[in-house]
Amino acid sequence: MWIVYLKELRSLLRDRKTLIFTILIPIIALPLIGFGMTQVMSKLSEKARTEQIKYAIFGAQNAPALAELFARDAGYREVKLGSAGDIRGAIGDDRIKLALNVPAQFAGAIGASQQAAIELHFNSADAGEITRKRVNAVVEQYNATLRDKALSDFKLTAPQLAFVLNPVTIDVRSTADQRERIGALVGGMLPYLLIFVCLMAGMYPAIDIGAGEKEAGTLETLLLAPVSRSQLVMGKFLVLFTVALAASLLMVSSLGLLLRFYSGRLDPALAAVVAAISIGDLGMIALMLVPTAAMFAAILLSMSIYAKSYKEAAGMMQPMMIIAIMPMMVAMIPGVELTWLWSAVPLTNIALAMKEIVKGTMDYPKFLMILFSSTLLAAILLAFCRRWFSREEVLFRD
Structure with missing residues (x-):
C-alpha cells in the first residue's frame, strides 16, 4: 500500500498542474485575491460615501431652505439641466448622479403642517x-429645522414631540458580543x-x-503487480486524501498569516475577531x-475509476462543485443553527461548526458528534x- 502511495505521490508532485492547484492557489492566489477584493471593495465603498455628487434640483423655489442645505454641503455639486425631462438621460450619461x-x-x-414629499431620481443599481x-x-437636517419650528408653533416640548412622533421605542440590548456579531458574517x-x-x-x-x-493503459500493469485490490485502493485514496487535506490546511495557514500580518489595515472590529x-x-x-478531505477523496476516486477517459472523468466531476456548495448554502439560511440534527448532516454540519468556531460559541459535544458522523460517512x-474497484465491469467498461 505504501509503495503505491509513494509512487503515486511522486508522480503527482512532478506534475505542474498538481503543484499549482495544491500549493500556488491555496497558499498564494486565493488569500491574496480575497484580501485584495476586500481592500478594493472597502476603498470603493469609502469613495462612494465621500465623493462629490453631481446633482440637479428642480423646484428649488418651493423649498429654498432645503436647496440651500444641498448647496452648502461640500459633498454635492449642482449641475444645471434644461428641464425635468432630461433627468433620465443625464443620469444615464453620468452628467449627474x-x-x-x-x-x-x-x-x-x-405651511399647513402637513407631510410633504420630494422626488429623488437616481440609478438604484449603481451604489x-x-x-x-x-x-x-x-x-x-431639513426635517430637524422643521421639528424645531413645530415645537414653538404647537407649543410642544421636546419630550412631547418625541411622544407624538414615536410613542414607543425599542431599546435593543443584544446578548451577542462583538466576536459573535462579526464572526457570524466572516464564519x-x-x-x-x-x-x-x-x-x-x-x-x-x-x-x-x-x-x-485507464487512458494511458497502465492500470492493467498495476493490477498484475503482487498487490491486493484493497492496498491499491488505499494507496490511491491516501494520495488524494493527502493532497486535498494539505491544500486546505495550507489555505488556513496562509489566510491566518495574511490576516495577522495585515491586521492593522483591517476594520477594528474584524481585527479583534481575528x-x-x-x-x-x-x-x-x-x-x-480531515473527514471532509477523506469524503472527497473517496468520492472522486470512485468517479475516476468508473470513467473511461480523462475527459469523461472531468465531465463527471464538474457537478461536484455545485453538490458541495448546496449544503453550505443551507448553513447560510437565517434560522439554521447547529443542533443535534444538523450536526449529522454532511458538509452542512462542517459549515455550521466553522461558523460557530469563528464566533467563539462552539458546543464541544456537538463538535464531537460532527467528527464522528463525518468520519463514519468517510x-x-x-x-x-x-x-467499486473490485468490479471488473467498472474497471474495464466498454
Whole structure:
C-alpha cells in the first residue's frame, strides 16, 4: 500500500498542474485575491460615501431652505439641466448622479403642517443605497429645522414631540458580543473557501490516478503487480486524501498569516475577531477538514475509476462543485443553527461548526458528534470505493 502511495505521490508532485492547484492557489492566489477584493471593495465603498455628487434640483423655489442645505454641503455639486425631462438621460450619461424634484404644492403642505414629499431620481443599481443614505442625511437636517419650528408653533416640548412622533421605542440590548456579531458574517464565508479548495485540490489528481491510468493503459500493469485490490485502493485514496487535506490546511495557514500580518489595515472590529481566534480554534477547523478531505477523496476516486477517459472523468466531476456548495448554502439560511440534527448532516454540519468556531460559541459535544458522523460517512464511502474497484465491469467498461 505504501509503495503505491509513494509512487503515486511522486508522480503527482512532478506534475505542474498538481503543484499549482495544491500549493500556488491555496497558499498564494486565493488569500491574496480575497484580501485584495476586500481592500478594493472597502476603498470603493469609502469613495462612494465621500465623493462629490453631481446633482440637479428642480423646484428649488418651493423649498429654498432645503436647496440651500444641498448647496452648502461640500459633498454635492449642482449641475444645471434644461428641464425635468432630461433627468433620465443625464443620469444615464453620468452628467449627474441624482436629481431632486420639489413639487409646487410642497411649500403649501409644509405651511399647513402637513407631510410633504420630494422626488429623488437616481440609478438604484449603481451604489444606490449609499446615494440614498447621503441624500437622507441632508433631508434629515431639513426635517430637524422643521421639528424645531413645530415645537414653538404647537407649543410642544421636546419630550412631547418625541411622544407624538414615536410613542414607543425599542431599546435593543443584544446578548451577542462583538466576536459573535462579526464572526457570524466572516464564519459563513470560511467553509466556502476551505471546502472549495479541498475539492479542487483533489479533483485533478483523482482524474490522473484513475481515468488517466485507464487512458494511458497502465492500470492493467498495476493490477498484475503482487498487490491486493484493497492496498491499491488505499494507496490511491491516501494520495488524494493527502493532497486535498494539505491544500486546505495550507489555505488556513496562509489566510491566518495574511490576516495577522495585515491586521492593522483591517476594520477594528474584524481585527479583534481575528485576534480572538486561538490556536485551539484553528486546530478544531483542521480536525474537521480531515473527514471532509477523506469524503472527497473517496468520492472522486470512485468517479475516476468508473470513467473511461480523462475527459469523461472531468465531465463527471464538474457537478461536484455545485453538490458541495448546496449544503453550505443551507448553513447560510437565517434560522439554521447547529443542533443535534444538523450536526449529522454532511458538509452542512462542517459549515455550521466553522461558523460557530469563528464566533467563539462552539458546543464541544456537538463538535464531537460532527467528527464522528463525518468520519463514519468517510469510512462508508471508502468501503464503497473499495468494492467499486473490485468490479471488473467498472474497471474495464466498454
